[in-house]
Amino acid sequence: MAWELRNGCGPYYTRSIRRGRQVIRQYVGKGLLGEQAAQADVEMRLERDAKQQEETESLALLKSSEGMVIDLYDAVETITRAQLLQAGYHRHNRSEWRKRR
Amino acid sequence: MKEELRKALPANTQNDIRTIRALVKRIEGGQTSALPELRQAIDCTPAIMEDYGNLAKITERSLIRTIYGGDILAEEATRKKLKAMREGIIGDDASPLVRLLVERVAICWLQVHHLDTVYAQQMVNLSNRQQEFYQRSQERAHRRYMSAIRTLAQVKRLELPTLQINLSADKQINLIDGQHIS
Numbered sequence: 001m002a003w004e005l006r007n008g009c010g011p012y013y014t015r016s017i018r019r020g021r022q023v024i025r026q027y028v029g030k031g032l033l034g035e036q037a038a039q040a041d042v043e044m045r046l047e048r049d050a051k052q053q054e055e056t057e058s059l060a061l062l063k064s065s066e067g068m069v070i071d072l073y074d075a076v077e078t079i080t081r082a083q084l085l086q087a088g089y090h091r092h093n094r095s096e097w098r099k100r101r
Numbered sequence: 102m103k104e105e106l107r108k109a110l111p112a113n114t115q116n117d118i119r120t121i122r123a124l125v126k127r128i129e130g131g132q133t134s135a136l137p138e139l140r141q142a143i144d145c146t147p148a149i150m151e152d153y154g155n156l157a158k159i160t161e162r163s164l165i166r167t168i169y170g171g172d173i174l175a176e177e178a179t180r181k182k183l184k185a186m187r188e189g190i191i192g193d194d195a196s197p198l199v200r201l202l203v204e205r206v207a208i209c210w211l212q213v214h215h216l217d218t219v220y221a222q223q224m225v226n227l228s229n230r231q232q233e234f235y236q237r238s239q240e241r242a243h244r245r246y247m248s249a250i251r252t253l254a255q256v257k258r259l260e261l262p263t264l265q266i267n268l269s270a271d272k273q274i275n276l277i278d279g280q281h282i283s
Contacts, residue, residue, distance in 0.1 A: 059234055062219075065167055066238055068160050069212045073245055075153050076205045078122045079146055080252060083198055085128050086140050089259065097255055 013038050109159050114152040150197045157204035168215045183207050202253040209246035
């Protein structure tokens, strides 16, 4: 989004819009109309950024809670395997635990 | 949140679990000569199990807080459900290992429940990125939950106390879990 001077006139408010692979420069206008459009764009951008921030934070929270469950899960798995191994059990190719003969 | 929990775990417990993990990997890889070393390292497992038992409780509290965000009634209902779930599985004379495995099942269930709840609540508002993330997390959580149940069942089965009394040279009574079988 920008204010541009064209042939020494303006400034005109313009915005860039992506249509597929193309980026199109859209002319909005000057004066009050341009200012209102600029203000609306700023608000829209702020709202979009806030939503993105919220999304990132919620995903980070999920990742973090998954991380702590995985830590606990892995530690319990290690303890279990250690206990079974030292009690004389073994497992072949991740199959059932069996007592070593 | 994860860092908070790491701090709740003593540094020596974290080191011990790393040592045990390395030994287990060696033995499972065929180096049975590491067994005496594992037996030595495992002497400290009661303390480790206690620490991880405490960690499970902290994780549970933290997850419940994340799910319900201060809704005291819902938090209490979930706590009660978890308690009933534990009591239903543990039984009277469970070993510390079985207790820890039950804690793991409870935590895994809670995570599955967490993801299902959040996904159901926000499904309409989720972006593609979030939807994909939630679905993958749900799959992983569900796999962990199933695996935790399977391991618990295996350990419970293997831990059945078998008592053999030899009455005389030609008479023998075998008892499994208090039941006369021959």
